[in-house]
Amino acid sequence: MDDSSERKFQKELNGGLVGLVLLAVLAESNEDLYGYEIAKRLAHANDGTSIFKEGTIYPVLRAMSAGNLLTSRIVPSYSGPPRRYYRITEQGRNVLAEWKLIWASTRNFVDRFTETEPLRTGNSS
Amino acid sequence: MNRSAPRSIDQYLRQLREELAGSDAALIQDALYDAEEYLRAEVAAHPDKSESDVLELIASTYGAPDEVASAYRDTEVKVKAAMATPRKVAKSKTGAFFGVFLDPRAYTSLFFMLLCMATGIIYFVFAIVGLSLSAGLAVLIIGVPFFLMFMAVGRVVSLAEGRLIEAMTGVRMPRRPVYQGTALGFWASIGAMLRDPRTWTTIAYFVLMLPIGITYFVTAVVGLCVSLSFIAVPIVTFLAHIGWLGMGGVEIFSHAHPKWLFDSGLAIPMFGVAGVLLLTSLMHLARGIGRLHALFAKSMLVARTASGAPEAAESGAALAAH
Numbered sequence: 147m148d149d150s151s152e153r154k155f156q157k158e159l160n161g162g163l164v165g166l167v168l169l170a171v172l173a174e175s176n177e178d179l180y181g182y183e184i185a186k187r188l189a190h191a192n193d194g195t196s197i198f199k200e201g202t203i204y205p206v207l208r209a210m211s212a213g214n215l216l217t218s219r220i221v222p223s224y225s226g227p228p229r230r231y232y233r234i235t236e237q238g239r240n241v242l243a244e245w246k247l248i249w250a251s252t253r254n255f256v257d258r259f260t261e262t263e264p265l266r267t268g269n270s271s
Numbered sequence: 272m273n274r275s276a277p278r279s280i281d282q283y284l285r286q287l288r289e290e291l292a293g294s295d296a297a298l299i300q301d302a303l304y305d306a307e308e309y310l311r312a313e314v315a316a317h318p319d320k321s322e323s324d325v326l327e328l329i330a331s332t333y334g335a336p337d338e339v340a341s342a343y344r345d346t347e348v349k350v351k352a353a354m355a356t357p358r359k360v361a362k363s364k365t366g367a368f369f370g371v372f373l374d375p376r377a378y379t380s381l382f383f384m385l386l387c388m389a390t391g392i393i394y395f396v397f398a399i400v401g402l403s404l405s406a407g408l409a410v411l412i413i414g415v416p417f418f419l420m421f422m423a424v425g426r427v428v429s430l431a432e433g434r435l436i437e438a439m440t441g442v443r444m445p446r447r448p449v450y451q452g453t454a455l456g457f458w459a460s461i462g463a464m465l466r467d468p469r470t471w472t473t474i475a476y477f478v479l480m481l482p483i484g485i486t487y488f489v490t491a492v493v494g495l496c497v498s499l500s501f502i503a504v505p506i507v508t509f510l511a512h513i514g515w516l517g518m519g520g521v522e523i524f525s526h527a528h529p530k531w532l533f534d535s536g537l538a539i540p541m542f543g544v545a546g547v548l549l550l551t552s553l554m555h556l557a558r559g560i561g562r563l564h565a566l567f568a569k570s571m572l573v574a575r576t577a578s579g580a581p582e583a584a585e586s587g588a589a590l591a592a593h
Contacts, residue, residue: 180308181305181308181309182308182309182312182313185309185332185333189332199332199333199334199338199339199342200309200332200333200334201305201306201309201333201334201338201339201342202334202338202339202342202346204302204305204306204309205302205305205342205343205346205347206346208301208305208346208446209346223308223312224315227304227307227308227311227447229308229312230308230447
């Protein structure tokens with residue numbers, strides 16, 4: 147019971163964050179990346195377990211590509227179907243910059259209430 | 272979902288397909304493609320482990336089939352809502368009738384009707400040349416590879432046609448080709464391709480696109496010519512009347528019948544009104560044809576026999592997608 151409510155909360159949190167993280171990963175990378183590679187980088191950064199279910203990043207990649215935030219190209223692969231490599235566009239970088247600002251202010255706001263040290267709200271400038 | 276965890280890539284894909292049953296056929300094709308890319312890469316990345324050992328951990332990394340299925344459905348709904356331009360809903364019937372001029376889909380569908388003539392000819396020639404050369408070369412050793420090449424190109428063309436239709440009509444079409452898999456041997460995969468009804472419906476679609484394209488093109492051109500020239504009648508008459516346009520002494524309606532109508536001076540503005548009505552009807556027709564054609568293309572080009580999924584649910588999904 148506890149576990150499923152935790153998962154539900156995590157899933158709701160992830161809604162917009164997956165897009166932000168994917169854009170950030172692609173903006174950092176100096177080469178094009180494909181879905182599996184991105185999934186593994188995310189998992190690697192978090193000691194082997196990804197916060198997102200890796201299956202959820204593919205539809206988001208596709209959606210951002212449809213929204214012109216990413217471009218993609220197809221490269222044949224030996225291990226399976228041809229891979230789609232993604233690269234961030236200029237528009238994607240602009241959106242990422244905006245999203246970073248939104249994320250920073252959201253994080254600060256949430257931290258104010260959830261930090262272990264009880265903080266007074268309202269006296270900050 | 273209380274079912275046994277998948278122990279092979281095929282099992283996983285089958286469960287994912289079952290979870291997505293009832294969704295848009297194009298979405299199912301994309302989701303299966305992505306899952307296959309990931310799973311095969313994951314298996315290839317762990318050569319020391321067996322396929323079933325790798326699949327055991329898949330639920331905690333890639334996600335169980337039901338989780339992945341819901342991610343695709345949710346993302347699709349959100350993206351559709353975000354990308355759709357808000358449409359003004361006309362209150363009156365007149366507003367709804369003329370509102371078609373504000374709908375970009377009507378213009379793109381009309382353009383699609385004109386374009387179908389060109390694509391129809393290309394598809395037709397491609398299909399006929401491919402089929403007859405395959406049949407003719409079948410007695411030689413190069414017949415089989417030629418047929419395989421023909422079908423491979425056919426898949427790419429079918430995907431491109433799907434992208435074109437989605438751009439023009441807004442109906443969801445696949446964004447990934449169908450991946451056939453590498454498990455089968457050379458002859459077995461040829462056999463599977465020949466047994467796959469989609470192979471034949473795709474070729475039938477290419478052939479049918481010639482008569483369909485001609486019909487669309489003629490409808491669009493005739494509709495545009497008639498309605499635009501009707502609209503031009505009052506404008507030209509007016510310009511001639513104020514002397515901006517020389518008619519060379521020709522009276523347009525000097526011999527037209529019924530005489531009372533043309534003498535009354537009502538005929539000329541009526542041509543304008545009729546032209547506007549015709550043009551608006553043409554826009555409605557184009558939008559309708561665009562939607563119908565997209566459904567037709569989806570039924571011919573996108574695999575509907577998801578193994579295990581009942582046929583009825585699939586066709587229901589195609590209608591519901593609309």
